[in-house]
Amino acid sequence: MQEQPLSDITVLDFGQVYNGPYCGFLLAQAGARVIKVESLIGETLRSRGVKSTASYPFAVLNVNKESITLNIKSTQGQALLKKLVSQVDVVLENFAPGTMARYGIGAKQLRACNPQLIYASSTGYGNAPGPYRDFLGMDITLQAMTGVMSITGEENSTPLKTAAAFADFIAGTHLYAGIVSALYARKNSSEGASVDISMQDCVLPTLATALGSYYLHGEPPKRAGNRHPGRSLAPYNVYVAADGHIAIIAIREGHWRKLCTAMEKTDLINDPRFKDFPARCKNMQELDAEITRWTATRTRAEILAQTQAHGVICAPVQDLIDVVNDPHLAARGTLKTSSHKHLGNIAQMQTAIRFTDIEPPELTQPPELGANTRLVLTELAGLSNEDIDRLYQQEAI
Helix, strand or coil, X not given: CCCCCCCCCEEEECCCCCHHHHHHHHHHHCCCEEEEEECCCCCCCHHHCCCCCCHHHHXXXXXXXXXEEXXXXXXXXXXXXXXXXXXXXXXXXXXXXCHHHHCCCCHHHHHHHCCCCEEXXXXXXXXXXXXXXXXXXXXXXXXXXXXXXXXXXXXXXXXXXXXXXHHHHHHHHHHHHHXXXXXXXXXXXXXXXXXXXXXXXXXXXXXXXXXXXXXXXXXXXXXXXXXXXXCCCCCEEEEEECCEEEEEECCCHHHHHHHHHHCCCHHHHHCHHHCCHHXXXXXXXXXXXXXXXXXXXXXXXXXXXXXXXXXXXXXXCXXXXXXXXXXXXXXXXXXXXEEECCCEEEEEECCCCCECCECCCCXXXXXXXXXXXXXXXXHHHCCCHHHHXXXXXXXXC
């Protein structure tokens, strides 16, 4: 097995909830030494209690990390961080805008301590000047601000958010990409960098299809439910099956012909209502009714087998029980079953960033709060046990 690509990198991870911790997870899975830096009561997910809906995301996002506690509001804690920074490569955080700078430990101050440091920050709207800079941002508010909610839901319904916290996780992925890009640049320049990730910036590219419809027609597209947001592709929908639902899409004329063959309805290929994309979009209701007459009499497995045999783009709508038992995710090693002391057996995830000849590291349990404080301060800050005992007494750690 080859060495992990970031095995020589040390990271101080101040991540909270999903955005920052997911970036730290990706760095740890790439081999970096990731030291989770928490307040004396623990980061937000940990402090919600040992058994809550936060327990699972905390468990999966904080594997392969160490944990230290640090009171960044205290002068001793701030001095200690500056000492640690001289020995690490990356500081990442997703606090509210300006939090670290307010305590004299922002990008400017920490990079002065270590000119090779990569200081990476992810906020709702970025650190550059702009009218939203100081707005607080969470996944639901970013889905609202970016226009995602305006195009999600049924046509006559209120705007909807997606239940998946995609804005948080896509920002964490961009934060990781920014850090790795800065580390690559540092090899030539020997200089660090400040990485500024805006959640709003990250979500914007996901609107490409909807914006394409806006520029084509001169007005925002109406909410389309499970249909194509620009209503320019058909079939493109979720259809009733005998035991649930199934998603089908045809993005080329060949896909439509293959679907007709799979359904044993080849007469539809030359039906004037469905002869090409414009015709099918114009007659979307009739088209969906024809497909539903076929899908409703078959199980998801039967439909999937038939469509896959004919090269149709199709997938069953899986529920969460299906997902955590997905055989393909298990075969790839993406899901690993582990025992959680409060939740029982759970499915943990491996990194989605894979290399053909390098296996991700084995998953560990998330660290207990501050479990590695003494070790890290001894190794990276050169402190003695007496120094560390004094910091505990001062409530700096």
